[in-house]
Amino acid sequence: MTTIAYLGLGTMGTGMVNNLVRAGFDVTVWNRTPERASAVSGVHVASTIAEAVPGADFVLYCLADDTAVRDVVFSPGGLLASVTPASVVVDMSTISAALSDEEAAAYAAKGVSFLDAPVFGSKDEAAAGGLWIVVGGPDDVFEKARPVFEVLSETIHHMGKNGAGVRMKLVGNLMVAVEIEVLGEALVLAKKAGLDPHKVLQVAAVTDFKTPIFAGVGERVVTGDYSPAFSLTLMRKDAGLIQGFADSLGIKAPSAGVVKANLDRAWAAGLGEEHASAFIKLMAEDAGISLAG
Numbered sequence: 262m263t264t265i266a267y268l269g270l271g272t273m274g275t276g277m278v279n280n281l282v283r284a285g286f287d288v289t290v291w292n293r294t295p296e297r298a299s300a301v302s303g304v305h306v307a308s309t310i311a312e313a314v315p316g317a318d319f320v321l322y323c324l325a326d327d328t329a330v331r332d333v334v335f336s337p338g339g340l341l342a343s344v345t346p347a348s349v350v351v352d353m354s355t356i357s358a359a360l361s362d363e364e365a366a367a368y369a370a371k372g373v374s375f376l377d378a379p380v381f382g383s384k385d386e387a388a389a390g391g392l393w394i395v396v397g398g399p400d401d402v403f404e405k406a407r408p409v410f411e412v413l414s415e416t417i418h419h420m421g422k423n424g425a426g427v428r429m430k431l432v433g434n435l436m437v438a439v440e441i442e443v444l445g446e447a448l449v450l451a452k453k454a455g456l457d458p459h460k461v462l463q464v465a466a467v468t469d470f471k472t473p474i475f476a477g478v479g480e481r482v483v484t485g486d487y488s489p490a491f492s493l494t495l496m497r498k499d500a501g502l503i504q505g506f507a508d509s510l511g512i513k514a515p516s517a518g519v520v521k522a523n524l525d526r527a528w529a530a531g532l533g534e535e536h537a538s539a540f541i542k543l544m545a546e547d548a549g550i551s552l553a554g
Contacts (some may be wrong), residue, residue: 268324280390353380441538
């Protein structure tokens with residue numbers, strides 16, 4: 262039986278682990294807060310990373326940010342100190358390209374196979390096994406990990422060598438962020454012009470500019486549902502990563518700056534734990550309108 266160590270049970274982790282268990286994998290979990298790990302059924306619970314990792318065929322983690330990944334991987338007693346070449350390590354986090362490259366080099370120095378495999382989708386897709394996974398790493402390691410990815414995903418995309426997955430994730434996140442920004446601007450403009458936002462979304466759902474973002478997030482906005490399937494705090498983090506990535510390549514991404522400014526403002530207003538689209542509420546307030554109802 263294939264053995265998996267899964268480190269960190271945050272927004273995405275519990276759903277992924279449940280799917281791995283249902284598929285018949287032998288899963289050991291570690292979480293900084295032990296109570297969360299103990300609440301997951303059908304797994305072994307380790308009290309430390311060093312206890313979770315030995316003997317695992319695969320080590321997976323999907324953590325919140327660079328700080329969390331650096332702590333889990335590079336701290337004394339962390340993953341890098343515990344893993345051996347018998348394991349394939351898979352980082353499914355959305356982090357900076359620079360940190361992902363640092364991970365790849367560190368694992369290579371120990372002879373450990375590594376894939377960067379961040380995901381599109383949020384908590385609901387993780388629970389349903391419907392994530393979209395973008396992977397960077399050697400062909401043979403990717404194929405070895407494919408049966409694991411298939412349990413977690415709707416589609417899997419091998420983008421190239423190590424680092425290609427996380428770079429694709431940042432490119433995709435720019436597209437998502439700009440779509441949400443445009444959706445907010447359009448709905449505010451429409452409502453201020455006397456149009457019904459519900460009818461605007463009906464048109465957007467059937468025309469050549471339809472997107473799942475317009476449909477799903479649009480419905481949230483016009484019903485006032487900002488429950489956090491994916492939090493504004495995390496999207497704000499991602500926007501910062503996108504800006505840093507563009508800057509590192511000498512590329513201007515002005516739309517990323519616009520979104521980041523709106524996210525910063527909403528975060529400062531206390532909306533960080535609401536849905537990522539909650540900054541649209543402030544756009545509507547600036548126009549003296551409400552989009553809900």
